[in-house]
Amino acid sequence: MIVVSAASGALGRLVLAQLLTRVPADQVVAAVRDPARAADLAATGIGVRHADYDDPASLRSAFRDADRLLLISSPELAPDRRTGQHLAAIEAAVAGGVRAVGYTSFLGADRDGTGMNAAHHRTERAIEASGLPYTLLRHPFYSEAFVNPGLRAALDSGELTSGTGGRGLNTALRADLAEAAANVLTDDSHLGRGYDLTGPLWTYPQLAEALSEVGGRPVGYREETGEVPGPIGFLMGLARSGALERQTDDLHRVLGRPPTPLIEAVSRALTAW
Known part of the structure; x- marks a missing residue:
């Protein structure tokens, strides 16, 4: 089963649409803060679960039984709060026995832990330290x-x-980045890699x-x-x-x-x- 967090956002919806071309709907879960606003997602046959980045218990429940998790970064801009939300999600993934995680990071987060990359840098390090198999998807601006x-x-x-x-x-289109994420979630060859997508x-x-x-x-x-x-x-x-x-050729290769x-x-x- 594949779980996509923050799935009701623009990127999450595009990822879900891509996944539905690859796997049965009953093998896909949309983890969203407000399930009542995701009726259209449920209508496609995918599962919808409550998952609030500020509610660790909801994350543990939403991520249970997941083979793959796509952790879409929180929209929160305050670095400390955003980091805390991501760390809670990683802990929930470990506790829930998630087999592998993909994370939507940002270009340069592997090298720079300041400014807008502060939370991404700390999240990448936490994922690497968690023991979870992972793929890091470093996005450019949309x-x-x-x-x-x-x-x-x-x-x-x-x-x-x-x-x-x-x-x-x-920059890259959300649709291309969503397709890349779906490819990563359905192909083990991407595990252990960090991609700089441009x-x-x-x-x-x-x-x-x-x-x-x-x-x-x-x-x-x-x-x-x-x-x-x-x-x-x-x-x-x-x-x-x-x-x-x-510039890199990573997005070309993943797509x-x-x-x-x-x-x-x-x-x-x-x-x-």
Whole structure:
């Protein structure tokens, strides 16, 4: 049996959909904080169990009899609380006799235990010390933070802007990362590995070109000279510093195919609009 934690979130739902193409529904369990909001998941035939990262007893109950567990990282941003939640999940997995665990970590967490990677770094070390067979799936930022239906505004105006300085971004689509997770959960050859998952490197000028091609009208690119406010400004600042240009072929290898190219991601985003 395969249990997916935080299964009602965007990534978890995509993982479940992938698993249903590989194993019978009665061999899949969605562990969610609020089962009442997962009726659609139950309708597919999968099991739905209550699992709250702040309630260790619920985790032990949700993870029982699991051959595989996908521990999707908590959305909690405070590092100490997030770490505590993950440690409780690992303890529950050990107590429940889980045979192997996959963990959605973040790029660089194996090397850096500070800042946004603090909880991921400590969680990776705890998984390694637990004795559980494991696979570490280190994610980049999601492409959807940048490539989304909001691009319609740039298509309509004929101009795309960013504060990235033309530097590359190694983002990946949730759908690709979910497929990779499903592959890992159903193939023992991935045990004992840590994967640094990156999508194809792209730039905002290239995004403007792709938007022009998909949208059928010219879209120019302009570099922002001032600070871009909000979370997207933070991400653009990371890109401008070159922090998002690391590349590996791990995602390609785990998927068994190339990750989704930028042009297809743009097409999907505009279609979703």
